Amino acid sequence: MCGIFGIYNHRDASELTYLGLYSLQHRGQESAGIVSSNAERFLSKLGEGEVQEVFSKEDLIKLDGKIAIGHVRYSTYGASDIRNAQPIVVKCSKGLLAIAHNGNLVNAKILRNKLEKEGAIFQTTTDSEVILHLISHSKEKNIIESLKKVLPQLKGAYSLILMTPTALYGIRDPYGFRPLIIGKLSNSYILASETCALDIISAKFVREVEPSEIVEIKDGELKSYKFAHTTKRSLCIFEYIYFSRPDSILCGQSVYNVRKNLGKTLYIENPTEADVVISVPDSANSAALGYAQISNIKFDFGFIRNHYIGRTFIQPKQKIRDFSAKIKYNPVKDVLKNKKVIVVDDSIVRGTTSKKLITMLKYAGVKEIHLRIASSPIISPCVYGIDTPTKKELIAANYNVEEIRNFLGVNSLYYISLKGMIESTNLKEENFCLACFTGDYPI
Numbered sequence: 001m002c003g004i005f006g007i008y009n010h011r012d013a014s015e016l017t018y019l020g021l022y023s024l025q026h027r028g029q030e031s032a033g034i035v036s037s038n039a040e041r042f043l044s045k046l047g048e049g050e051v052q053e054v055f056s057k058e059d060l061i062k063l064d065g066k067i068a069i070g071h072v073r074y075s076t077y078g079a080s081d082i083r084n085a086q087p088i089v090v091k092c093s094k095g096l097l098a099i100a101h102n103g104n105l106v107n108a109k110i111l112r113n114k115l116e117k118e119g120a121i122f123q124t125t126t127d128s129e130v131i132l133h134l135i136s137h138s139k140e141k142n143i144i145e146s147l148k149k150v151l152p153q154l155k156g157a158y159s160l161i162l163m164t165p166t167a168l169y170g171i172r173d174p175y176g177f178r179p180l181i182i183g184k185l186s187n188s189y190i191l192a193s194e195t196c197a198l199d200i201i202s203a204k205f206v207r208e209v210e211p212s213e214i215v216e217i218k219d220g221e222l223k224s225y226k227f228a229h230t231t232k233r234s235l236c237i238f239e240y241i242y243f244s245r246p247d248s249i250l251c252g253q254s255v256y257n258v259r260k261n262l263g264k265t266l267y268i269e270n271p272t273e274a275d276v277v278i279s280v281p282d283s284a285n286s287a288a289l290g291y292a293q294i295s296n297i298k299f300d301f302g303f304i305r306n307h308y309i310g311r312t313f314i315q316p317k318q319k320i321r322d323f324s325a326k327i328k329y330n331p332v333k334d335v336l337k338n339k340k341v342i343v344v345d346d347s348i349v350r351g352t353t354s355k356k357l358i359t360m361l362k363y364a365g366v367k368e369i370h371l372r373i374a375s376s377p378i379i380s381p382c383v384y385g386i387d388t389p390t391k392k393e394l395i396a397a398n399y400n401v402e403e404i405r406n407f408l409g410v411n412s413l414y415y416i417s418l419k420g421m422i423e424s425t426n427l428k429e430e431n432f433c434l435a436c437f438t439g440d441y442p443i
């Protein structure tokens with residue numbers, strides 16, 4: 001998971017990119033970067049941490065030019081290191097290129113070894129740099145022609161924004177794992193991971209970049225090219241469950257509504273009466289609200305979240321993760337004491353967060369805990385850009401629901417069914433990647 005943004009033909013390109021990245025911050029907090037083009041040269045600023053820590057007012061003034069791209073990084077493949085911050089810039093046989101990548105290539109190592117044998121020198125350990133080398137090595141002079149040769153060699157998930165000194169390109173892999181959308185603001189074009197990045201700059205949504213599509217924005221026009229056939233659409237269903245912001249629209253579906261449907265479905269599949277419904281904020285808020293509305297059990301804030309720390313899961317080291325889980329949430333005793341409580345969470349990965357939350361609820365004096373999970377059991381790791389752990393660490397890959405219930409120490413535990421989860425999106429099963437729930441990998 002990462003957030004990407006690009007804008008073409010705006011005199012405040014870097015400021016708008018900064019705002020776009022701000023609204024995509026939930027997609028990665030490890031590093032942020034903006035590269036702008038003033039038609040002759042590229043200017044760039046990259047740094048570790050969140051958007052507001054990385055860019056100063058002065059930085060944005062220096063990043064001049066009418067085209068800019070930006071990236072917020074969440075580390076998966078490639079170490080957590082400033083050298084792996086994006087966008088990556090190279091000067092190569094095709095001239096100046098900058099790239100921002102969301103996703104993960106499954107054949108990056110193979111491609112990299114091959115390129116290194118041919119003499120390529122890599123500056124980063126990311127899979128994204130491989131794409132630039134392949135473009136540079138390609139014999140075609142024209143960017144579109146070289147992309148048509150290079151992209152079919154890539155296997156895995158990639159939503160890309162590519163910039164040359166005078167043009168912007170948006171690319172989505174043939175499976176469409178990660179989102180990428182097109183927006184417009186007067187005469188400027190925008191590419192972004194999510195629609196919330198258009199809202200913040202008052203831009204209009206035009207359409208999604210389609211799987212297997214290259215959009216070229218050049219000389220004031222947008223042109224579309226296909227580089228492969230789409231055989232199996234595989235949008236990551238976790239975009240609806242957890243990754244995307246609830247105020248974004250994805251594939252025509254409001255993420256907020258989908259999450260409320262997940263909560264409703266949890267109740268319909270396994271009706272449980274209780275005194276109060278609470279969520280694990282913020283990721284399960286909409287699902288918990290959906291549960292409360294359909295069940296007529298009141299919704300209340302059982303946990304207060306401290307917003308001044310990043311997402312626990314995203315911290316790359318286990319030691320840091322353990323620490324931040326404790327400081328992230330605090331229970332509200334008045335809401336919980338002597339109550340039979342429905343707790344809605346979006347997912348259980350390792351089970352460590354849930355275990356801590358349950359301990360806190362007991363300490364706050366709850367009478368009963370009924371844990372409801374708005375995604376099915378995660379039994380397989382993700383290889384398409386999400387930092388889910390190995391099978392060994394995935395609790396549902398090793399224990400059944402009753403064993404997990406027992407480990408967590410709750411009165412009942414219910415995961416939404418796979419069917420219920422898919423139906424909550426209002427889209428058909430064939431649109432999705434479901435590999436972490438089924439072990440059935442599209443690639």
Ligand code: 5GP
Nearest residue numbers: 283313345346347348349350351352353354
């Ligand atoms: P765990 O079970 O590993 O202790 O934590 C699971 C929680 O981490 C979920 O409630 C979810 O909100 C949060 N989380 C943070 N990042 C991710 C992610 O990349 N994938 C999933 N499924 N959950 C995540």
Ligand code: SF4
Nearest residue numbers: 236382384433435436
């Ligand atoms: Fe999304 Fe799971 Fe597929 Fe990864 S394996 S892309 S997290 S649905």
Ligand code: MG
Nearest residue numbers: 280283284346
């Ligand atoms: Mg959560």
